Amino acid sequence: MMERSSNNNVVELSRVAVSDTHGEDSPYFAGWKAYDENPYDESHNPSGVIQMGLAENQVSFDLLETYLEKKNPEGSMWGSKGAPGFRENALFQDYHGLKTFRQAMASFMEQIRGGKARFDPDRIVLTAGATAANELLTFILADPNDALLVPTPYYPGFDRDLRWRTGVKIVPIHCDSSNHFEITPEALESAYQTARDANIRVRGVLITNPSNPLGATVQKKVLEDLLDFCVRKNIHLVSDEIYSGSVFHASEFTSVAEIVESIDDVSVKERVHIVYSLSKDLGLPGFRVGTIYSYNDNVVRTARRMSSFTLVSSQTQHMLASMLSDEEFTEKYIRINRERLRRRYEIIVEGLKKAGIECLKGNAGLFCWMNLGFLLEKKTKDGELQLWDVILKELKLNISPGSSCHCSEVGWFRVCFANMSENTLEIALKRIHEFMDRRRRF
């Protein structure tokens, strides 16, 4: 393990994060807390605190309960407790999140990492999706007009999620195919300098591991270099690990959590934050379940309060808590899912190879990074978009051009393979073959 010297600088949070505008210390919340700690119950706790500080309507609750019980007798919508769990479910809106659900998430995240890192359920903050988690973290770690450094190519949604409402900028860390798009220390320094030259304050680095759109894991050495860099510049490191359960071979994934496990220095740990979601690994994007896992107590506390704008439905938490804490199921799921993804990846890469198309060597995710540079008439962004247009209109295939991902090299495209049947994939490959055949004839 590398000796990581820190300058004992406490990494800062944004103005929004440290302001007391959230009103948490008001009697409104203090009273609520007192009730939570000692709630009145007619039979079991007659001397408990009666809650009249919360404008919730329970006078007609039974009408709903009865109606829904008739509609859904198997009670499948209410999670493991069945219909009796409905009342708790419907009323629960604590932004701490259901303890059982957080424990289940922590356990699931540990399993994905093969037990190489521990997750504390009390450091988990729930948000309605990873999109919300990324935005929330940005609000907390950076002020408007500050910047986050993000390696290219990156997920097109970041331009929106990280910047829209936060006013924070993205400064790209340029990566290219000469070294498989790996992040180099030189590229990091160069991006940082670019920001400084423009008088922009850099607050952190945000990576996706495994990478979207590359479909490849970030090497352990690179993660260690990244953490060093962040310590030296006294900035944050956010690791978006939403594809961590979609790595084809478990041994090939190193989470930043593993690196942090071996560190004692709090001022180093405190700058690391992980984003996770069930949308990709579990194929449940509609459920809108995301998390922020932070080693920084202030970030956890602030994120929790801020999550009130984007809470996970209590019903969803109940439904998934038992499933995710069933270790036998999760072990089986993770294993089989990895297998199926790997097989699917092999089919598409082989199929493309037969058509004369190469892909970046990938080992994770739901997509491959395909190189069509050799097909471009003009080796420019326009040339790439022209080709994209042809593929969409003539081949009727929707793939994502590298320029949407801010790739500095033209000709790369992201192709997803996990959202259709094998038959459909074969049809897509057939269309590509035919297209390549036609082009060869000219």
Added chain:
Amino acid sequence: MRVIVPLQGVVQGRGGLVLGSVIPCAFFYFLQFYLKRNRRDEPVSESDPANQNSGSSSPTQSELNGLSRSLSRVIPSPRNSGAHVSVSGLANSILKGGGDTPYHVGLKRAAEDPYDELGNPDGIIELGLAQNKLSSDLVSDQNSIGLSLSGIASYEPSDGLMELKMVVAKLMSEATKNSVCFDPSQLVLTSGAASAIEILSFCLADSGNAFLVPTPCSPGFHVDVKWRNGVEIIHVPCRSSDNFNISVTALDRTFSQAKKRGVRIRGIIISNPSNPMGRLLSRENLYALLDFAREKNIHIISNEIFACSIHGDEEAEFVSIAEIADTEENLDKERVHIVYDLSKDLSFPGLRAGAIYSFNENVLAASRKLTTLSPVSSPSQHLLMSAISKPEFLQTYVKTNRQRLQRIYSEFVKGLKGLGIECTRSNGGLFCWADMRGLISSYSEKGEIELWNKFLDIGKFNVTPGSCCHCIEPGWFRFCFSNLSEKDVLVVMNRIRKVCVTCKSQN
């Protein structure tokens, strides 16, 4: 009536008395007369406050009518003809640029012409969406949730399923006894009322701008509006001497003061029924507010989350601002936005389902995009649909809910009266606004908090002190009674009595 303009000519010494003042004056008077006549077909009684809500014999009805008639209502102010109310810089940039990259375009095109092996073999195969369907069967088979994933696991529009929007629109219409027919395509669903208010705040105001908020107001507004957007809230205090009714004069005064300070007001935020007073706003109140908003060319956000929680006497009628907006021209409609929340009326706070209803296409378009950051969970949408889609159930629910709230409210208020504590007259919402000025040790926020602490420590009950609602007068408390049974009411009264005794012995 603006007298400033015609006199300008005189003041500036241009055109002499005739050209400078008489002619423009005459023109203005005739214009306004014309506008007033053609404005709307309203009964003449509209202009007479005493005849409002005819049929009501309650002496307190006039006190419920609050909002003093402003001059701008009797003689309508000149319209800002052609002045569209503007949205925020953020909303504009979202409308112009967001979602135009090939990444987004491709997703849209593929969704419009999706490949299907049998049905559409020449369709577009979607290779641009990073979604994992390979192992869904494993999740479905998992017994502990016994859940069919079909139709709920995939990505869906982030602003909610149309089927749920249709049902929510029906519920909102039911709350107005169908005097408004809410259009589901003007609804944007999001994960809770807090999120809805925050999204509107981002769409209607830029950082450093402000909203006018009559106080006392809901404790949550400050966080929802201000925290992440840097938008200010400027209080417009209402007083017990006015029964805490909103006065347009006060709104106007506050607006001018803010303007002098260089602060740009972008809108007013009201609650109807009001929180914490639990008062319904009348049609007249709403027209007066809309007049004011028109005059200043600003927005109105009406927080109608308690629309189904009406409990007053039979005449008590919830009038949504949508009903008023419906009668107005497009320019005025554009400034009206409603926040709704299924959690309050339906006791479902855990499911996180709030809504924005707007007549402004730009606001709707920008809000829809922002819901990606706070969407409603899919299984919860389906659960809500099954809960509220039957019209008979809906009607029964609304009616029964109203009756039960009325009963608890009466018991509660009677109980308080028995202890010598008066409440303001309320006919909606889940709470009452109690006057405890007689019990506080000093007429100050400190005295109020001391009493609140006694309620919690000695009385063992939690209520909301007026200062949390930004009430300018100390000694008022909000009591939410809607999570009490009738038996609980007796328990509460005993506990309040216990605290009263300690206060009296100290005072």
